[in-house]
Amino acid sequence: MDFQGFADTKLALELRLSPTPSINPTNHTKKPNPGSDRPHEPSLTLALSGDSCVGSSLSSASVKRERAVENTSGEEEDEDGGVNGKKKLRLTKAQSGLLEEAFKHHTSLNPQKQKQELARDLKLRPRQVEVWFQNRRARTKLKQTEVDCEYLKKCRKILADENKRLRQEIQELKVQKVSQPKYMQQQLPAATLTMCPSCEQIIGDTKTPFTPKPYFFNPFASSSAAC
DNA sequence: GAACATGGTGTCATTACATCA
């Protein structure tokens, strides 16, 4: 697995996981989530009418209007069910394929024109195309979240292993130190030797003791370049 | 230029239906 591409991803995920109050399942009111509405999420990350549809949108008022119009004039949509029933049409393979293709090129239908054209080509209502894109974006995001989750799990494991290894190393060094002859211990006071954690060089100057820089272990860095 | 209304588009949570094991 290539972890290189996760740099942005990880950051974004961390931001998401930050303790912002996210979901209130009981309260349907929207939480203040500034910026979440805009497409700022890194692709890491891992949103969807005829004459009546011209100018359609998800704005409550306009959507209601749109639906009202559809209900009064949209009988032709019900090739498989009741007029106002919740009959859900299943998109054909061809329709889905075409939508997928469009989605590859742009995940949003920026101008109305695109939506209208797609709807015409697919013999769907623009609203349906719009909804499809919304759901598709949601699916993409969900998938990406799963990927991020896996990545973080791997990170966690690697860090745990590294932590274990370092603890072991410390233990060994302690044992070594105890087993050293007394005269050697006196000759080389431990305080005078410091190892740079980045370059692993011994610094033996007692007057200017090595002050370690904050050191963060990067499990995926090929080599540490801190020094 | 500020305030407001309106329209368009997005996300999010949820519902409801279709399909499959």
Added chain:
DNA sequence: AGTGATGTAATGACACCATGT
């Protein structure tokens, strides 16, 4: 045939932005 799980189309609420008045 009945059923639970899963996938997904559709809905509703709300936020933000652009534009017109």
